[in-house]
Amino acid sequence: MSTNFVKYGLWADYNRSPISRYQILLTDWWAGILTNALAVLITSAGRPLFTLTVGLYNWLWRKISSRWTNIQAASLQDARDTQESIGIILEPIRHGGFANVPLGGPPIGRTKEAIEIIGTGAMVLIVLGLPVMLITASIVSAGLATDTTALSNAYTCGKYEHRLPNSSDILLEYDHKAEVEANMYAIDCYGTSPLVENCNRFYSQNITYTVNSAGCPFKGNVCGESQNGSIRLSTGLTSGSVLGINAKNPYFFSRTMICSPLVTDEEYVGIGLSSRGEKQWEYWYGSSLSNYTWVNPVQKSPWEIKGYSTSIHWWDPIAPQSPFHPLDEFTAGPYPVTLNFISSHAIYYHNFRNDSVFPAQTKARFADGYPGPDLYYNNSTRAGVLGCVDQYQICESINGPCSAGSTQFTGSEALDAQSKLNHMLSMQLADEQWKVEAEKMFQTSLARMQINLFDFVRGTAAGYPGAYNTLPPEHRGMCAMVEIPTVGWRNVNLVGFLGTIAALGVVWGVSRKRKDASGEEILVVTIIYNSLVRIVVFIWRDIFRPVGVLFGKLFISIVLEPLRNFMLKSV
Structure with missing residues (x-):
């Protein structure tokens, strides 16, 4: 079709x-x-x-x-016989003037x-x-x-909101779906060996970026690594054409994310009691739904499904309605902040791990006669904290907001480490797995950019109940400015x-x-x-x-x- x-x-x-x-x-x-x-x-x-x-x-x-x-055409015409003709031809040679024979x-x-x-x-x-x-x-x-790229011209193009009483739930459903989709696309289409057959949905397969070391991006001295232990991922100044935007004078955008493990000392992490009197880890990085940011139990439950426990808290200075408000030292000026709490307890690793977010420093003890290899695990349920700061110059609509919203909704299923978990035993992880997770978050945010723009011009959200288009008629021209791959269409080069x-x-x-x-x-x-x-x-x-x-x-x-x-x- x-x-x-x-x-x-x-x-x-x-x-x-x-x-x-x-x-x-x-x-x-x-x-x-x-x-x-x-x-x-x-x-x-x-x-x-x-x-x-x-x-x-x-x-x-x-x-x-x-x-x-x-040669000597005029003289030859007057010759009386063959012998005289040959003599006329050879005459210049006899006098050494062969180079001056008038040819033609x-x-x-x-x-x-x-x-x-x-x-x-x-x-x-x-x-x-x-x-x-x-x-x-x-x-x-x-x-x-041979080319199949075309300008989208969907009548459903636009920025959608919902009028139903549960519209906030519908928006969360759409955003969660888009983020899960972005996460899967990042897995398939970013990295060293992308699956090309799954990566032809957008104008460009992916957006290129660089990875470098950086200093702590937060206002306070709250990074858990050394002075330049943070990781900086950036697209640099990139033409909007990589997203398929077709403009005579294209704009340029950039997206940068700087991440680092955060401190987890007693000033920010402590043990409290839940309403049921059970001990719990309380994380005081800013107020969320309560005075603290997040809690998780201190005691390991024998009925708990083995895996990573995560909680993501996102804050944008231009979005004051956000439920999370970080402490001043965890802000980064005008840029959005994401704190990712990751608990890796009760997971076994093949090697001793000194990663501040994915530690495994306790050697596992088994019954006598255990024939397997040595294994290591994290004997505490206390979570590590991976903090990231986003810097961007792109808006999803003509009036904003200017956030791709790429790390707010997915949980532990978005972790690279989770994909390498087989029941209680983890496959080999990188020595600094937190850097792998930061890069995957960044890849997901880039994929979310591609999905957001595609959904805008194709009107993907129009199919949700109670959806209505808020794009002003005078801005409808944007709907025919984005190129998408097509099926059943071909471009013929006019000049060719x-x-x-x-x-x-x-x-x-x-x-x-x-x-x-x-x-x-x-x-x-x-x-x-x-x-x-x-x-x-x-x-x-x-x-x-x-x-x-x-x-x-x-x-x-x-x-x-x-x-x-x-x-x-x-x-």
Whole structure:
């Protein structure tokens, strides 16, 4: 089934080079008809090309051989017999003047001779290149309609809100779905070995970025690593074209995330009692739904499913309605902050781990006779804290907000470490697994950018109950500015198509024959060549040369003569 709601016909793709900018979007059927018709036209040009090649070859042969066959033409015509003819031919050789034998009649000027040499060389290239041109044109015609990118033109495009009483739940459902989708897309399409078959949904498979070390991004000295122990992931200044935005003057965006494990000393983490009198870890990084940020039990439950426990708390200075408000030392100026609490208790690892977020420093003890390898685990349920600061310059709609919201809703299922867990035993993790998790969060945020823009132009949220479009009519033009991959559509390169037609027309035209003044039939290309030679000779001899002589005389009279007189007077 072909993709619905795309802008077909002639359109300009500003993300391409000027020669490939203008495209004609057609259905696969019409694109096939057009390219097949073009192939037939190219094939029909075989005979004119053959005529042109043979004609140019004969012309070149006559041009070259005439210099040798017309030796002493006037004298030979007056010879009485063969012996006298041979004598006339050999006479210059006997006198040592062979180099001055007048080949091909009276001598011509050097300028015209140089022009003829250049022109003849060009003709040789044309003769040799015509068959190659036919083959190349056949190959190019097959590649004129291979691209399937098109501008989205969905009537459902827009920014949606919901009027139902439970609209907040609907929005959370949509955001959670989008984030899970972004997480899966990041797994498949980012990294060293992306699964290409699953990564052709968006204009670009992924957004490139760099990874470097950085200092602590928070206002206070709350990073648990060394001075430059944080990790900085950044796209740098990137053109919006990577998202498929088709604009004559594209904007640029950047997204940067700096992450670090945070301190977990007694000032911020302590043991309290729950309403049922059970001990619990309380994390005091700012107020959330209560005075503390998060709690989890101190005692391990024998009924608990083994795995990672997580809690994500997100705060944006421009979104005061956020339920989480961090302490001042955990803020980062105008930038959003994400705190990810990760508890890795009761999970066994093959190696001793000193990772501050994924520790395993206690050697497991088993019954006597245990035949397996040594294992290590974290004997405390206290969570490690991974803090991240987002810096961005992109908005999801014309009025904001400017947050991709990529790390608010997914839980432990989004962790790379969770995907490597088999019941209670973990596969090998990186020495600093927190850096792997930070990079995966960043990849998910980039994938969320791609999904947000795609959902905007395609109106994905329109299918949710009570949805209504809040995009003003004057901003509807944005809906036809984003390129998406399609099925059932093909782009035909306008310049390539018209250029091929024009080239075929030229071949047909110059391969025709016309009679010259003597009544002999000659190729049109020969007439054009002779005319160009005359024009070039005229321009050089009657315009450029006199002007050059004039300027030379002026230079002598104005510069050289006064300089000469001055030097003579000085002496």
